[in-house]
Structures are given as C-alpha cells and as structure tokens.
Amino acid sequence: PMDGTKIRLGVIGVGGRGTDHARSLAKVADVTIASVCDVDESRAKNAAGAVAKDGFAEPKTIADFRRILEDKEIDGVTIATCNHWHAIMGILACQAGKHVYVEKPCSHNPREGELFIEAARKHKRHVQMGNQRRSYGHYIDAIKQIREGVIGRAYLAKSWYFANRPTIGKGKVGDPPAGLNYELWEGPAPHRPYQDNFLHYNWHWFWTWGNGELGNNGVHSIDICRWGLGVDYPIRVSSSGGRYRYEDDQETPDTHTVGFEFSDRKLITWEGLSCNSNPSGAAFDIVFHGEKGSMILKDGGYTIHDVKGKEIKKLPPDKVGQMEHFGNWLAAIRSGAKLNSEIEEGHKSTLLCHLGNIATRVGRSLTFDPQKEQFVGDDDANKLIRREYRDHWGTPRGV
Numbered sequence: 001p002m003d004g005t006k007i008r009l010g011v012i013g014v015g016g017r018g019t020d021h022a023r024s025l026a027k028v029a030d031v032t033i034a035s036v037c038d039v040d041e042s043r044a045k046n047a048a049g050a051v052a053k054d055g056f057a058e059p060k061t062i063a064d065f066r067r068i069l070e071d072k073e074i075d076g077v078t079i080a081t082c083n084h085w086h087a088i089m090g091i092l093a094c095q096a097g098k099h100v101y102v103e104k105p106c107s108h109n110p111r112e113g114e115l116f117i118e119a120a121r122k123h124k125r126h127v128q129m130g131n132q133r134r135s136y137g138h139y140i141d142a143i144k145q146i147r148e149g150v151i152g153r154a155y156l157a158k159s160w161y162f163a164n165r166p167t168i169g170k171g172k173v174g175d176p177p178a179g180l181n182y183e184l185w186e187g188p189a190p191h192r193p194y195q196d197n198f199l200h201y202n203w204h205w206f207w208t209w210g211n212g213e214l215g216n217n218g219v220h221s222i223d224i225c226r227w228g229l230g231v232d233y234p235i236r237v238s239s240s241g242g243r244y245r246y247e248d249d250q251e252t253p254d255t256h257t258v259g260f261e262f263s264d265r266k267l268i269t270w271e272g273l274s275c276n277s278n279p280s281g282a283a284f285d286i287v288f289h290g291e292k293g294s295m296i297l298k299d300g301g302y303t304i305h306d307v308k309g310k311e312i313k314k315l316p317p318d319k320v321g322q323m324e325h326f327g328n329w330l331a332a333i334r335s336g337a338k339l340n341s342e343i344e345e346g347h348k349s350t351l352l353c354h355l356g357n358i359a360t361r362v363g364r365s366l367t368f369d370p371q372k373e374q375f376v377g378d379d380d381a382n383k384l385i386r387r388e389y390r391d392h393w394g395t396p397r398g399v
Helices: 016-026 041-053 065-070 083-095 110-122 137-147 182-186 212-229 323-335 343-362 379-383
Strands: 007-012 031-037 060-062 076-079 099-102 127-129 154-164 236-242 255-262 266-273 284-290 293-298 301-306 311-315 366-369
Touching: 007 016, 007 065, 007 323, 016 031, 016 041, 016 076, 016 323, 031 041, 031 065, 041 060, 060 065, 065 076, 065 083, 076 083, 083 099, 083 110, 099 323, 099 343, 110 343, 127 323, 127 343, 137 212, 137 293, 137 301, 137 311, 154 212, 212 255, 212 266, 212 284, 212 343, 236 343, 255 343, 343 366, 343 379
Parallel strands: 007 031, 007 076, 031 060, 076 099, 099 127, 154 266
Antiparallel strands: 154 284, 236 255, 236 366, 255 266, 284 293, 293 301, 301 311
C-alpha cells in the first residue's frame, strides 16, 4: 500500500493518446509524471512541454523505454505505444517491478496475452487495460441491470463502429525521418523497410503491427458485450469482410462483420465500417436482446425497451472520461482496490478480436477450444495464435 505517498509514473508512447495520459495523470494529487518516452524525439519533447505548460514539473524525456524500467523511483508505467509493443513492454515492466496501465488491445496476438497475465501474477503487479467504459457509472449500472434480469435472459449483444477514414494510398520506401528511431519502433516485430504511409497512425492497418479496426475500436464494444452477457470464451468464430472501399496498401478490413457463439446459447456480433459514416448517426452503439426486451447502451446513456420495442426507461450518462479508469488503477496501486479491467479480463475481450481477425485471415469459420486456447483441427489458424519475433528480441519467455 502507498497511501499518502507520491506515485511516480512514466508514460511510454506519447502520441495523442499518450500525451493525454501524461496531462491527465499529472493533474492527480500525489501523482508525478517523472518521465515521458517516445522513439520520436519531437513527440517526447511535445508531451513534456504540454505537462509543463499545464503548470506541473516538466518530465524527463527518454528515447528508449528500458531506461524507464531501470529507474527504481518509478512505481508504474502507462503504455500507449503501437499494439505490437503492448504486451512485450507490459511483461518487461512487470519484471522490473512496475505497475502497468496498458492501452487496448493488451496484446498483438493471443499468446502474448496469456504471457502478460502470467507476468502480472508472478510479479504481483496491478495491470489495468484501457477499456475505460468499465469505470463509467452508467455502463456499470446498465450491466448490473442486465445481470439482474431487466430484459430477461440476455442472449444476443450486437455492436458496431463507424468511421470515415480516408485512403492511406500507396507508400514509398525510403529513410525514416530525422529524430525517429525506426529500429526501436519496430522492436520485436519482423523487419519491414520504412514506408512513408506507416507512421504515426496507419500501422493499425498492417498485420505486422496492428489489429485492424476490430482490435482498434471493436475491442471497446465487444468488451461491453462480453461483460453484459457474462461470457468468457467462444466456441465458434465467424468473419466476413475485407478491404472494400479503397485499393491501397491497407491489409486489414475496412468493412467487417464478426460473430462469436458461446456454449450457453449466446451470441456477440460486431460490425465495423472504417470508411463510411452511419446515416442514423450512431457511430458506437451496443444493443442487448433478451427474452423480455432489449437495451441500447452507448456513451450518451441507455434506454430499456419491452419486447415490442417500446421504450420503458431512459437514463442519461454519467460524466464520461478516462479519469475514473485511471483513478481505479491508482487506487489499486495505493491500497489494493479491485481493478475494473484487470489484465485477465482485458485479455478475454482482446482475445475475441484476435480470434475474429484470425478467422478473417484464414477465410473460414473456426471452432475454438477454450480449455486449450486453440482452434480445433485448423493448423493454419493455430499458427496465428503466436508470432515470430526478431532474433535480437526473441520470444517473450521467463515471465
């Protein structure tokens, strides 16, 4: 327990999201942002400057995250890097005795998620995944009502995500820009020559580093679906879609529908459109259907409907922001409070996204064995449960 003592944090990966981490956490009493770290010098300087501009002590800027892990005075780290680094950095941070707040998805592939849980357990670290709706009051209340039977036995959760993203075009191979350590950015991932349309965001759409829109935004709504239905591991996974809108370098789908079937007659579906707005205006919605009615749940509150679709109850949102989720993580570090999205819960939701992507990549529906955490009778799919790492990083082991 650290009641009353200053918690010193390092923030790793300070693009827009990571800078937001640094600025938000600096405002918390008894928290100091000691260091900010990025492989791009200008981003680290900008983040440190933003914290200072807010009136707080300017953090140290660090290029290599390993210097943060070596700093004995740092109690915890937040990780807002690219997906291929999330679990690897998180495991190394646990080994270095740091508590971890990791952005979603908590891993790049299923095996990394399992190893991340092992590391958190072995080193007794508080690891929270950044699916922040787990800490929003109206989401907590809505899920409690579903679990208590407000719509009867809930058996279907439908969710979707819409964005209006432009083409990423065809990239040119060349030298990385000055100030960017591309070698360290790649880290454990297999080497690909630098292209001018990889960074700083489009890496999401390449399988080497990202997990597509399903792992980028689908993880948020699928997490709520899984929470509401009270399910863990699916028995069958199906996927349809591809890169339909543009012909460019993007590898992951922009038009995507996935379905997850569970053993107790329950189903989760997710639809993602990366390059279309939704004409009905709902970019991020979740609908639960049960024997006695349905519930629409979103950031703007929730409504409960009877079996004929008539609205019978409407609740506004709580103040929506990530600070409640950060606060929950800090309370765990200080006094052992229960985490709202502990790494094992985070992994279960991330795993669904990985399974949906694997079904997409092999082009067929898959049967999943929850006990073994692998697919039944499908060698091609099982190969994608883990990945190859660059020699000098090696497979994460000895957690």
